[in-house]
Amino acid sequence: MKLKYYFLVLALSIAALMAVTLYATFNSHPRLFYITEGAVVLMALYLWLFYQKTLRPYDTLVSGIELVRDLDLTTRLAPTGQHEADIIVRTFNELLTRLRTEHLTLEEQYTFLSLLINASPMGIVQCDVDGNITSMNPAAKQMLSPSIEEALHKLPLGQETTVRLPGEPQLFRINHLSFPDRGFQHPFYLIESLTDEVRKAEKAAYERVIRMIAHEVNNSVAGIVGIIQNSKFIIQDSSKNAKERLMDLSEFVTRFANVVKIPQPQLQLCDLSEEVDACRPFLESLCNTASVRLEFQLTDEAAPVRLDTILFQQVLINIVKNAIESIGSPLPAPPLGESPSSITISVKSTLPSQQKETLPSGSGEGASLTITDNGRGISAEAAQHLFTPFYSTKPQGQGIGLLLIRDILTSHGCTFSLLTDPTDHLTRFTINFPRL
Numbered sequence: 001m002k003l004k005y006y007f008l009v010l011a012l013s014i015a016a017l018m019a020v021t022l023y024a025t026f027n028s029h030p031r032l033f034y035i036t037e038g039a040v041v042l043m044a045l046y047l048w049l050f051y052q053k054t055l056r057p058y059d060t061l062v063s064g065i066e067l068v069r070d071l072d073l074t075t076r077l078a079p080t081g082q083h084e085a086d087i088i089v090r091t092f093n094e095l096l097t098r099l100r101t102e103h104l105t106l107e108e109q110y111t112f113l114s115l116l117i118n119a120s121p122m123g124i125v126q127c128d129v130d131g132n133i134t135s136m137n138p139a140a141k142q143m144l145s146p147s148i149e150e151a152l153h154k155l156p157l158g159q160e161t162t163v164r165l166p167g168e169p170q171l172f173r174i175n176h177l178s179f180p181d182r183g184f185q186h187p188f189y190l191i192e193s194l195t196d197e198v199r200k201a202e203k204a205a206y207e208r209v210i211r212m213i214a215h216e217v218n219n220s221v222a223g224i225v226g227i228i229q230n231s232k233f234i235i236q237d238s239s240k241n242a243k244e245r246l247m248d249l250s251e252f253v254t255r256f257a258n259v260v261k262i263p264q265p266q267l268q269l270c271d272l273s274e275e276v277d278a279c280r281p282f283l284e285s286l287c288n289t290a291s292v293r294l295e296f297q298l299t300d301e302a303a304p305v306r307l308d309t310i311l312f313q314q315v316l317i318n319i320v321k322n323a324i325e326s327i328g329s330p331l332p333a334p335p336l337g338e339s340p341s342s343i344t345i346s347v348k349s350t351l352p353s354q355q356k357e358t359l360p361s362g363s364g365e366g367a368s369l370t371i372t373d374n375g376r377g378i379s380a381e382a383a384q385h386l387f388t389p390f391y392s393t394k395p396q397g398q399g400i401g402l403l404l405i406r407d408i409l410t411s412h413g414c415t416f417s418l419l420t421d422p423t424d425h426l427t428r429f430t431i432n433f434p435r436l
Helices: 003-028 030-069 083-119 138-143 146-154 195-230 236-259 272-278 280-289 309-327 401-411
Strands: 123-127 133-136 160-164 171-181 184-193 268-271 293-297 304-307 342-349 365-373 415-420 427-434
Touching: 003 030, 030 083, 123 138, 138 184, 146 160, 146 171, 268 272, 272 280, 272 304, 272 309, 272 342, 272 365, 280 293, 280 309, 304 309, 304 365, 304 427, 309 342, 309 365, 309 401, 309 427, 401 415
Parallel strands: 293 342
Antiparallel strands: 123 133, 123 184, 160 171, 171 184, 268 304, 342 365, 365 427, 415 427
16 A cells, blocks of 8 residues: 555544544533644644655655656656755756666667677677577678588687688688676677688789799790700700690690789670670580580570670680580489580579669679589589689699689679589589679
């Protein structure tokens, strides 16, 4: 029961008691009646003052508690006129002012932190105390893949690791950290893309090595060729054979040197299907020589892209040559309906026409190109090292073909992958061009 109700019961009890006393003394002692009536009036005045000085400030404080409960930090309590109560009111108002200031500060910091997390190029994945993912920022949504998600669950708290996506040139660093929240340590992950940094470091390293090797070998070859041409003590046939071997060596080193001489692409607006079709005669000659069936699946819809036609043709030829070499030993049991030696080149526009005008320029993916072959495929171990400089699964491979393709496609802003599907055993090189 509230305090004011106790006060009301007390007042009614006193009033009833005084009424009985007045009735009893009215007939027997008239003088005592007036004295008693005066005492009743004084008692009523005292009770009214008691209510004003005690219960009204109490009601004011109860109203303040209700404000805090409703999180209303803008309203303030009015002074009651009671000195002791007004001290509490002033303290309470100061407390509300501090709470409001702290609340606004925390809200502003939370808003800033949310904007910072959403705009961060680093992926941030938050988890609950049981390790289940609760939220992630847009960068993490783009980075998250089955390989990265598997690495997240395996990474102990406080540790970091690097993950390379199979069949793609993507490299990520993952940190497993935690922050205190309401007495519990909440784990979260930071996912950082190292692809550009590693690519720049790799390119700077192999550029220096290749230039040094090319310079030394070409200088030596030129000198040896001059000696052979001017020598009168070497049989003509041996001289010719030695010259050919040296020229082959020079050509071998030149191919490495060409990797670091890739020009900046001169981008121009083209139709992807038309550019692929322009390469058809040369690609068909390559496949006919290797007895491989070549199929084209070009879209009738416009597939506009920006590319350097010369560099693009070089990429397409390299991919098809790699597919032909893979098909050199066809699958023992090819999938039903598939030729034991076939390559399919397909082009499609990934965005419907009605959606192209609604998206901002440069967002999403535009046209895509897929080269599919049914060769031996790529093992899971090899997929982890694809697009690594000088890595090759061929006995005589130099490991510069995919390196050349990687640098050209990256300079075009493309995303790409090379994987063998475990379901149909087909190997697909997929290239997604940026949307115009």
